[in-house]
Amino acid sequence: MNISSEELILKAKNFTKENIKPIAKELDESNRCPKELFDPMRKLGFFRAQYPLEYGGYDMDYKSAFYILKEIAKGSAGISLLYVVHWMATDVLLKYGTESQKKKYLKDLVEGKKIAAYSISEATAGSDAAGIKTVAEKVENGWKINGTKYFVTNGGIADLYFVMCKTSPNKGAKGISLFIVDKETYGLDVTYYAEKMGFRSSATTNLVLKDCIVSEDNLLGKEDKGFEIVLDGLVGGRLGMSAIGIGIGEVALE
Template identity: 55%
Template sequence: MITKSEDMIQRGREFTEKYIKPIAKELDENNRFPMELKDDMASEGFFGIHYPKEYGGLGLDAYTAYATNAELAKGSAGISLLFTVHWMAVDTIIKYGSDEIKEKYLRDLVTGKKIAAYSLSEFHAGSDASAIKTTAEKVEEGWLLNGAKYFCTNGGIADIYVLTCKTDVEKGTNGISVFILEKGQDGFNIGPYNNKMGCRSSATTSLFLNNCLIPQGNIIGAENEGFKMSMYGLCGGRVGMSAMGIGIAEATLDEAATYANKRIAFGKPLSKLFSVQEMISDSYVKLQASKLLLKMVCGKIDSGENFAFESSVAKLSAADMVNTACHNAVQIFGGHGYMKDNNVERFARDGRLMDIGVGSSEVLKMVVGSTVLNMYK
């Protein structure tokens, strides 16, 4: 008998085949998220797969959620990215939000009635979170927000925004707080879609705050303790990025292996050439390793253990893996792989984000390397 987990992953696979793959190229070309699919995705339960039933979720495990997200990424990485960032916001609210915030926002977010965004980056602050300039000043009426956020995934399509601000500009990471605000509030404006290299079905914008007044209760957790909250959100984001990378790589490998078996060169299929067999082998082995790491980190999440280190390991593995798989696929396709008519060209652009988004590979290598070295002290 099929389990609830297997059924959900299969539903993700079928949804991708029926609704996402037929429009994936158009989404990429037009740099748009398919809002026409939002209600269908909500009806499938995708927004709340691993969240408690008390909030409207399905109550399944983390691996089921991220494996389903990987299935969506096979069709369009940007759609997978929507869920990764939506879940980052929901995770933060569940762990640190007040009862009032949970009561007001969680059910709509978990059921997919509303979409969430999670925004840290600024023009001069990416990996260096302490460098953010956006401020939140405590005033009699609440909090007054001023500044700008860059590269906000789900920007514009999101209804709810979780973002970081400086509440004490002299304290660096110890002066950061996290706030929640709604689209349409006075003083809160959203820029146009960024024209990205890849993941173009994901909405990415800047956010502008000009004397944006929000209620006192819209702070998440305690004042000046937002850095640890933002790092917690990023941990879940790295797991989501790992799942996205797995989905891209599986789709890429499928295209490359199918092409290699059919394409005739030197009187025989490309798949008979050792160099091609080697590329397929490298892609497959790294893919399987990344899938095992995803299962491992999801086990940590479900057991309530700290998974910060494991999330970095999983994302690093997936970033290396997906770029290997995409490079090899384009190489196997040759000149055809360089053409936009073939999916592997889009997969290669989408996969490039894996080394950059939600923690660059260079930063994560420092995190992993220093942690491992401390293990041997």
């Protein structure tokens, strides 16, 4: 499909006006993530903008993607946040994933057929991400993960969770790894749908992992090198949040 960034941004603007703004108040009042909009947004191509053609993307620059976020945020900031976090996970998979991981997951993420969550925070580790307590332990058939994640954006709607774990607990930030955990993994449980002050159309939950077994192939990047990968992914996330802020500011002025 050939489409210019200008055309895609215009589609986002029109979609927001026709499909998001009419239900924005209801979403905010009911603290609801509108799953019924996912398929139309996939078909319009909003997930794909900045990713390579070989993985189903449109090969646009990131600026175009952030303009899409800005337009969607004018209707509902929480729906824009869905993209920010999804793209953080997609970005690190594209940059650090093995060819087999990319073949298995990347095209579905780029096309929006699967949604990703980026799971870092815990009740006692927010800004101090290195203070997490979730542990991944090597076992015969891969890794066993135990812990509880807090304030997980896209929790409950995600198909894949990118989970930060301690793999060498005594090494601090230098003992952290990142794992891809499928929502169907035994022992993974989504709990507590958060009541928030803002971004209420964004699904935010806890994530409990109890003896979750993932294969060696689900380790993203090198063992104990996950902290740098996570921080790298946050760069795009922070820029995305800036785009959302600009959208909110513009619609307030309008």
